[in-house]
Each structure stands twice: as C-alpha cells, then as structure tokens.
Amino acid sequence: MTAADLLAVVMVLGLTAYALTGGADFGGGVWDLLARGRDAADQRRLVSAALGPIWEANHVWLIFVVVMMFSGFPEAFGIVGSTLEIPLICALAGIVLRGAAYVYRAYGSGAAGPDHWWGHVFAVSSAITPVALGVAGAALVTGDVAEGAPLTPVTSAFGIVCGVFALAATAFLAAVYLCRDAAASPETEHLVPGLRRRALGSAVACGLLAAVLLPLLWSEAPVVADRFADRSVPFVVLSAIGGVTSLVALWQHRFTAARVTAGIAVAGVLWGWAAAQYPDLVVGRATVDSAAAPEANIVAMLIAVCCGLVVLVPSLWMLFRLFANPEPEAEAEARS
Amino acid sequence: MVQAAEVLSHVAALAQTGDLNPASATSTGLARGQTAISLAFHICFAVFGVGMPWLLLYVEGRWVRTRDPVWLALTRKWSRAFAVLFAVGAVSGTALSFEFGLLWPAFMARYGGVLGLSFTLEGFAFFTEAIFIGMYLYGWKRLSPRAHWLTLWPIAIAGTFSTLFIITANAWMNTPGHVTEVDGKVVSAEPFAPFLAATAPHQLIHMLLAAMMCTGGIVAGVYAVGMLRGRRDAYHQRGLRIGLTVLLVCAPLQLIVGDWAARVVGNEQPIKLAAMEGLGHTTTHAPLTLGGIYDEQTGEVRHGIEIPNLLSLMQGFSADKEIIGLAAVPPEERPNALLVHLAFNVMVGLGMALIALSAAVGFVVLLRRRRGQRPLVPTGRPWLWAAAASGPASVLAMMAGWEVTEGGRQPWIVYGRMRVDEAVTTSSGMPAIFTGTVLLYLGLATALILILRRMATGGPELGGSVGEATRAPDIPDARPAPDQQAPNLPASASAGDGSGNGTGTDPSGREEDTR
DSSP, rough: OOHHHHHHHHHHHHHHHHIIHHHHHHHHHHHHOOSSSTTTHHHHHHHHHHHHHHHHHHHHHHHHHHHHHHHHHHHHHHHHHHOOOHHHHHHHHHHHHHHHHHHHHHOOOOBBOOOHHHHHHHHHHHHHHHHHHHHHHHHHHHHOOTOTTTHHHHHOOHHHHHHHHHHHHHHHHOOOOOHHHTTTTTTGGGGGGHHHHHHHHHHHHHHHHHHHHHHHHHHHHHHHHHHHHHHOHHHHHHHHHHHHHHHHHHHHHHHHHHHHHHHHHHHHHHHHHHHHHTTEETTEETTTTTTOOHHHHHHHHHHHHHHHHHHHHHHHHHHHHTTOOOOHHHHHHOOO | HHHHHHHHHHHHHHHHHHHHHHHHHHHHHHHHHHHHHHHHHHHHHHHHHHHHHHHHHHHHHHHHOOOOOHHHHHHHHHHHHHHHHHHHHHHHHHHHHHHHHHHHHHHHHHHHTHHHHHHHHHHHHHHHHHHHHHHHHTTTTTOOOOHHTTTTHHHHHHHHHHHHHHHHHHHHHSSSEEEETTTTEEEEEOOOHHOTTTHHHHHHHHHHHHHHHHHHHHHHHHHHHHHHHOOOOOHHHHHHHHHHHHHHHHHHHHHHHHHHHHHHHHOOHHHHHHHHTTTTOBBBOOOOEEEEOOOOOOOOTEEEEEEEEEEHHHHHSSSSSOOOGGGGGGGOOOOOOOHHHHHHHHHHHHHHHOOOHHHHHEEEEEHHHHHHHHSSSOOOHHHHHHHHHHHHHHHHHHHHHHHHHHHTTTTTTEEEEHHHHSSSSOOOTTHHHHHHHHHHHHHHHHHHHHHHHHHHSSSSOOOSSOOOOSSSSSOOSSSOOOGGGGHHHHHHHHHHHIIIIIHHHHTTTTOOOOO
C-alpha cells in the first residue's frame, strides 16, 4: 500500500464521518421541510435543538475531505473543479445558505426578515446539498465528465438517482437519530411515533432506490460495476444487514441500537462504492496513483492527520458526550 | 470596494490590450472578482473568529472571578454576535475551498499538493474551533462557569493557528520556493515549503495584529455609538474600554511590523514594492510618495507628496540604496500600480490615523490617571466619534492591505511561476456564477448587518426571552438574580462595584462620566 492509497483510505473514512454526522444534519433540514400538522413546530424545534451544538463540527468533515482531495490528489481536484461545476456550485450555495440561515434563524430575532423565512431557506438548502453531492459523486463513478460540457453530470439518469439516494439516506439517518433524541425526554416523546414512521418510510425508500441504482450502475458505469461485483459484495451485505436490523430495531423502539445499525447501513454503501471505485478517482481520467501529489507531501499530510486526530478525537468525544442527552431545564424552558 | 474596483479595471485593461482572447480575459476578470468578493466576505468574519475569543477570554474571565453581572452581560452579548459571525465565516470558508477548484483548477491541479500541509493543519485547527464553539455556545448550563471559560482557550488558540496556516499558503503564493518543477509538474516539494516562505513571518504577524485591531475597533465602535446615544452605563464604558485598549495597543505595533514587511517585500517582490510606492523607474535616492495617482504613461505619481530619499532610506538605511521600478519588467508583468499604490496609501493613512488616536488616548489616559479622574478612557463626544470611526477604519485598512498583497502580486497567481490567466477556469458559465455569487453574498451580508445591528442596539441582553430557548443557545441568568433583574443590570452593577469590589482591584468600578 502506497502513501497515496493510505491517504485515499483516510479520505473515505472522512467522507463516512461526514455522511454519518453532516449528512444527518442535512436530513434534519429535510424533516424540517416536510414537517406538517399539529406537531410541526415541535418537530422543527427538535431538529434545531439536535443540530445546535454539533452542526459546525459535523460540517468540517467536508472541508477535511475537500482538503485531502486537493492536497493529496491535486490533478483529480482540478478535473472535478472544471467539469462538475454545476453540482458543486449547487452544493456550495446550499452549504452557505444552510449554515447562514440556521444562525440567522437562531439569533436573528426577526431583524432580517421573519425567522420562519430563514427556516425555509435552511430546510430547502439542506435538501439541495446532498442531492448535489450525490450527483457529483455519481459523475466520478461514470467518468462521464468533460470540460465545456457542464450539463452532462446533471442530466444523467444515474446521477440523478444517486442524488436522490443520497437525499433519502440523509433523511433516513436523521429520522433515526431524531427518534432517540425525541424519546430521551418526556417533553418530546409525543414526536416519536411520527419520526419512527418517517425513519421506516425513508429506509424503505433507500432500499427501493438502491434497487433502481444497481441496474443503472451496470449500464452507465460498467468499469466500476465489474469491480463492484468483485469486491463490494461484503460491504453490500454489511449495509443490507445494517438496514434490515435498523428496521427491526425501529419496530421494537430500540432507538440507540437503530442509530448504530443505520450508521452501518450508510457506511456500507460508501465503502462498497469506494472499493469498487479504486484505483480510479475520476473513472477514465485520474487514478489514485496518477493524480497523487509528490510522496513527501502526502507523507507529511498523513503525519499531520495523525497528529490532528490526537486533538480531534478526544475533543469530538467530549462534544458528543456533553450533548448526548437533552437537558431537562432547557426542555422545560422550551415549553414555557 | 477596492478589490472590486481592481477587478473591474483589470477586465477593462485586458479588454484594451487585446493580448488575450476576450472570452478568457472576461473569465479571468470574473474569476478574480468572485475570488476577491468571496475572500473579502470571508475575511470580514474570519477576523472576529480570531479576535473575539481572546476578548471573550478576558471578559468571561473577569465574570468568573468577580461574578459581576456587567461582565456577564458583555460575555453574553459578545458570544451571541460571535456565534453568528463564526458560522458565516465557517460557511464562507467552506465555499472558498470549493472555489479554489472551481475558479482556479489549473492552479490547484499543479500546486494543491504543495499547500497540502498548510490546509490539512488548518482543517484540524478549524475542527477544534468548531467543536469547542459548540461546547461554548450551548454548554452554559452543562458546564461549570470555570469549565465554560476554559472552552474558550482551544477556540482562541485554534483560531490563531488557523491564521498561521492559511497565511503560510498565501505567503508561498507570494514567495514560492522549495519546490522543483519539470515541464509544469511539481516533481518534488518540501512539505514545509509554505512555512518556509520568506514573506510568511511578517504576513502572519501583520494579519494577527490586523485581526485584533479590527475586532477591538468594531467592539469599541459599537459601544462608542451606544454612548453617543446617551447610554453611558458601566456596561458601555467597559465595552468601549476593552475594544479601544486592544485596538490602540496593536496599532503602534502594526507600524513596526509594516516597516519590516516593506523591507521583505522590497527584497523578495521588488515589483510589488514599486507598485505600492508608485515608482516607475529604477533609481537610487528614491523618494517616498504619499498619496497621488500613479500615471502609467509617464511612470510618475501625480499630485503626490514626495519625501526625498526616504524610500531608499527605509529600504536600505542609505540614500544610495537602489530601488527597482516598475519599468524593470515588461508591461504585461506589472501589477496595476494605480490601484496598488492607492490601496497602500489607504492602508498606511488609516494606520497612521489610528496610531495618532492611540497616542492621543494614551496621553489623555496618563493625564487623567495623574489627576485621579475616572474613567481613564476619555469619553467626550469627539473621542467617542473617533472611537466609532476606528472600527470601520481598521476593517478598511485590512481590506486595502489585502489588495496590496494580492493586487501587487499580479499578474501572477504564484509569483514568477504561474500567471493568473493560466490558472483560471475555462468555464463558459463564469458570468452566471459570478452574478449568483454576488447576489448570494449581498443578500447574506445585508441580512447579517441587520441582525448584528439589532444585537448591537440596546443595553445588555435580557435573559433567554428572545425566541425559543432551544433555538438560541441557552445562556445562564446572572448568578444572584434571574431575568427580572436583568433590565437593571448596569445600575445595579456599578453600585455593586463601588461598594464591593472596591476601586483598587477594579478600575472600572463607579464608571461615571467625569468629562
């Protein structure tokens, strides 16, 4: 295994962390968007309270992945930048709007337009971003990219299904995570049935989309599809087991277990993709080897990553532990 | 803004010279415009991410020790403003990391690896910041006051290190070294190349001081405006005092760093120095030209004030020091000296004004101390107006400074190695992308200004009465009293100070206007 390979593994792990944390934040926005009925306001509050302390940290995983990509595989980043401009710009607009709208709603007190407007901006941009990132990811799989043809990635059926799949996966994760948050406090327990229904529904949607996606993979991206059959079966099985046990756990109201299995289901998909994608970064254009920066730089980055993790892991652990459970006092205030 | 003007004139200049095909020239102009706007937008918030935690460390530290509600009120107000500024800074920073690739794909493809270590470390610094900001903003009730205060340390340290890492990347673009290229491909690069860039040390210190000055100036400005409107309570007095102290201590130091910076630039990027000074022709006994407009045709500055020999003296401590002029390189390798000279003068002029304010305030403070007057910081209306102006002046000076750094590097994206027009995207969608970016950022900036104005207006914050408690971070009520007492904060606070803490330990006690 070369240093570049190792860096690619680090990137995939970073992407997994982003999907499981930041992805769920996007999903939270989706449920904010789809909140209906009597409990809509309570549900939006639950989403907002769950995101509050952690969304900025979750979001940094994306920066981490982008930085790994442009520093470790600069040529691939150059290709991505000059061919995937439409999905990337959409993702970028979504990220900027979502983050800004979230704090404007939380702190604006209506100074810049009613808070619920910003709430809608937050929700819509949260939904756009995973679709755009999914479309961009799909283009790396098909390799159907060309300078001067910016529309290709967004008009491919495979790309669009991948985008929707990414959206469904984030919504699934968010619903599962929120089930546990809601169940943890008597103030929000009444939201559990609705969220549980949403979690089950989005799990089924993910399954159906995966069933559509597989034949498309073979027709649109034969190179990756062949490797997928060779290498990715264990990950697909892992993902399927994760998905099915999530359904069972949700059914049985075991929400902490469901969080873990839902995470495994999503991670399995990403790892299956990564295994099939290797050694290509952009199929037909750049491989891990061809696009790699000089080895000394990659080694330095890997060392920096290790040093960084020494700070990062305990800090993240503290953050998540500190906010693991809703605090009774705050909940009480929210109700008053 | 200066940078926007630079871009427009750049577009115009390229269109006139016609040495490039118009589409690519437009593309370059628009991509530069978008980068300039994104950077300007980002940096206006990033400076608070660097400066605010240090100020919060001070005010919250005072609160932890004294439990004085005025310190808590300052902490609460600042932490809310900081939350918004940091979030916008964070998302605009993310946008930048994408834009590098979208706008300058060839640059990233060739040099991404060189900058890898800087950006990787920056990523971790940013991570640390974001994690502890989550704890800080939302952990009021879950952490003890002391633990809560401690979470500020990693935020402050990581914010400062972020500056370090990002500045090294920019410094390398200005003075690239320690990299070997063959046929336009980097074959070997020392991982620490950005950290070894000749311009890195002064750029870093210059920027850190600028960040502190901007933060201090804006904080002082907000409270000065409040006092001009008649709110002269302890809360405003202390806010003003802290902001002004930070600004006015940093301003003179900035002069020393600036002088050092100019000498390094003169050695490493003589053409940039020539553009800054509006020096057309290489000469000894070079004068320092204040103000004026650089005329490209004659290579002279019109309407400027020349101080004979001074530039040579400043650069080489001798009037015989030869200073390289713009004419030393062909016209297509010269930056736009008109704008760079102008921006440089704006920066230096504002910096000098702030130093003058610093000296004047310092003098008056000493005087008042000798006379036993309190508060030490003068709060007459002219002083308050000066303090109110100092914030925008610092920010404008910083932006002008970046225009000097970036505009003065033109036409290079990596000095001497890659030109901006070689790096730019070939996308035909640039006009649409540019328009979209401008509209997005204008909208967000307008909303943000409205929100910050609302936050800045009025006295100390009333306990969690605004909005729903779960939306905004939960913030504790002042120790002894819940919400009901909050509206009377300043009055009760100064009374408490006067009788309790005594004037010896807390100079801010009994802050009455003795003007």
